[in-house]
Amino acid sequence: xxxxxxxxxxxxxxxxxxxxxxxxxxxxxxxxxxxxxxxxxxxxxxxxxxxxxxxxxxxxxxxxxxxxxxxxxxxxxxxxxxxxxxxxxxxxxxxxxxxxxxxxxxxxxxxxxxxxxxxxxxxxxxxxxxxxxxxxxxxxxxxxxxxxxxxxxxxxx
Amino acid sequence: xxxxxxxxxxxxxxxxxxxxxxxxxxxxxxxxxxxxxxxxxxxxxxxxxxxxxxxxxxxxxxxxxxxxxxxxxxxxxxxxxxxxxxxxxxxxxxxxxxxxxxxxxxxxxxxxxxxxxxxxxxxxxxxxxxxxxxxxxxxxxxxxxxxxxxxxxxxxxxxxxxxxxxxxxxxxxxxxxxxxxxxxxxxxxxxxxxxxxxxxxxxxxxxxxxxxxxxxxxxxxxxxxxxxxxxxxxxxxxxxxxxxxxxxxxxxxxxxxxxxxxxxxxxxxxxxxxxxxxxxxxxxxxxxxxxxxxxxxxxxxx
Numbered sequence: 001x002x003x004x005x006x007x008x009x010x011x012x013x014x015x016x017x018x019x020x021x022x023x024x025x026x027x028x029x030x031x032x033x034x035x036x037x038x039x040x041x042x043x044x045x046x047x048x049x050x051x052x053x054x055x056x057x058x059x060x061x062x063x064x065x066x067x068x069x070x071x072x073x074x075x076x077x078x079x080x081x082x083x084x085x086x087x088x089x090x091x092x093x094x095x096x097x098x099x100x101x102x103x104x105x106x107x108x109x110x111x112x113x114x115x116x117x118x119x120x121x122x123x124x125x126x127x128x129x130x131x132x133x134x135x136x137x138x139x140x141x142x143x144x145x146x147x148x149x150x151x152x153x154x155x156x157x
Numbered sequence: 158x159x160x161x162x163x164x165x166x167x168x169x170x171x172x173x174x175x176x177x178x179x180x181x182x183x184x185x186x187x188x189x190x191x192x193x194x195x196x197x198x199x200x201x202x203x204x205x206x207x208x209x210x211x212x213x214x215x216x217x218x219x220x221x222x223x224x225x226x227x228x229x230x231x232x233x234x235x236x237x238x239x240x241x242x243x244x245x246x247x248x249x250x251x252x253x254x255x256x257x258x259x260x261x262x263x264x265x266x267x268x269x270x271x272x273x274x275x276x277x278x279x280x281x282x283x284x285x286x287x288x289x290x291x292x293x294x295x296x297x298x299x300x301x302x303x304x305x306x307x308x309x310x311x312x313x314x315x316x317x318x319x320x321x322x323x324x325x326x327x328x329x330x331x332x333x334x335x336x337x338x339x340x341x342x343x344x345x346x347x348x349x350x351x352x353x354x355x356x357x358x359x360x361x362x363x364x365x366x367x368x369x370x371x372x373x374x375x376x377x378x379x380x381x382x383x384x385x386x387x388x389x390x391x392x393x394x395x396x397x398x399x400x401x402x403x404x405x406x407x408x409x410x411x412x413x414x415x416x417x418x419x420x421x422x423x424x425x426x427x428x429x430x431x432x433x434x435x436x437x438x439x440x441x442x443x444x445x446x447x448x449x450x451x452x453x454x455x456x457x458x459x
Contacts, residue, residue, distance in 0.1 A: 011180055019175040024166070034175065038182040039189040065189060088172060094165050113159065114166035141162050148165055 005054060007045050014055060017115045018062065024110045026066050027099040028091060032073075036066040059111075059125040067103045097147035104128075105140030112137050222325070233319065233332035238265055244285045244303065244361055246270070249331060252366025252384030254282055254440070255319065256292070257329060258303050267331050268292065268305045269317035270363045271452065276311075277426035279391070279435065280452035283316070285361035286354035292316060293354055295455045300351070307340035308351055314339050362455060369438050372414030373401040373448065380443045390436040391418065391451065398423035401439065401448055408432060419447040 022033035040062035044054045051057045098106050111122045123133040234249035242261045248254055254270030272281040272294040283292040283301070291308060292301040299310025307315045315337035322330045369386035371379070376387045389401040394409025399421040402412035427433050438454040
């Protein structure tokens with residue numbers, strides 16, 4: 001546990017944004033999002049001295065852990081998102097569309113378009129180059145637009 | 158243009174709140190298990206690693222085999238293996254006589270050709286008797302089994318043996334030398350029922366490192382490396398006290414083309430009153446102009 005850095009303050013300050021990002025990223029799988037965030041903070045605190053900038057480290061770690069967990073769940077056949085319909089009915093379409101995106105695109109679109117980070121900042125949080133972040137952003141938006149648009153057309157069609 | 162996406166994404170703000178005790182979880186756990194690879198994939202990874210490394214190591218092993226064979230052969234030698242049930246005489250790389258025993262059960266053993274009974278410093282080679290399946294010292298009667306174990310006679314130990322490896326071409330790579338076991342203490346011999354040798358015609362004699370040509374003086378002067386065969390008469394005299402002369406000498410006064418012999422117990426061998434001359438074929442090595450390890454060679458009776 002670090003004496004120098006105020007991890008609890010950082011946690012309180014960053015949690016709302018981090019939580020939304022992970023909730024969206026995991027397709028509303030709360031347990032995966034909670035596990036990933038708690039573990040990412042715990043690891044940052046453990047490796048305090050070797051972590052230069054905690055917040056990007058926490059984002060990167062949380063996204064990676066969540067990504068691995070989803071992949072394992074998918075392979076185990078235990079990946080389910082039905083609870084979203086009960087928990088947050090308005091989110092069902094969005095979650096389903098986000099789920100169809102590759103993980104990197106999903107993370108970039110959420111951080112940029114919802115959480116308001118600039119492309120360079122997104123790159124820093126995810127450990128990728130800003131140009132790469134822009135490419136993921138462009139592709140992710142295009143894909144998401146198509147997915148959401150089609151569903152809307154179906155609704156009104 | 159991306160308003161539609163942004164507007165949709167703002168719905169994430171309606172996401173349920175995170176658990177209130179998440180910070181406690183950060184501080185106190187439980188921690189996430191590091192995801193282990195599923196068993197099937199781990200098994201596949203191990204299988205793949207083995208499938209790659211085993212052939213690679215095998216290929217390297219096979220490719221370097223000639224080098225290793227050569228390294229071993231420069232040490233003791235490579236010999237032919239006789240048919241099952243047979244015993245054949247052979248020579249190591251330095252000419253040293255040995256016997257290769259190929260048993261009916263397929264096992265193969267290399268037995269040293271030298272009797273361990275060396276009276277007054279004169280060594281002797283042994284012969285193989287196929288009827289009794291024994292190695293016999295025809296000069297003084299000591300006997301050993303086909304594995305070189307002591308049976309009877311004046312020898313202090315069994316015959317020396319050699320470790321060996323069968324090569325791909327069926328030949329035998331010999332080495333290292335194994336020191337023989339001492340003979341059992343009196344009363345503890347267990348080989349009493351082994352019959353005496355019942356043949357002279359079928360004895361297997363040791364093979365000589367070279368044909369015995371040239372006088373002892375020629376052999377000493379040529380200073381060959383390893384073992385060399387020579388015919389002559391061993392008698393008392395000369396600088397070292399023992400001299401191997403050209404065959405036919407009756408005493409030092411009639412010695413021609415002689416060479417000094419080192420390592421002989423002169424008083425023991427010659428100090429028996431009458432003039433002792435040992436004539437026949439010997440094998441020997443040459444050191445500093447003298448013959449050393451002089452060894453009598455049994456020869457078929459004419």
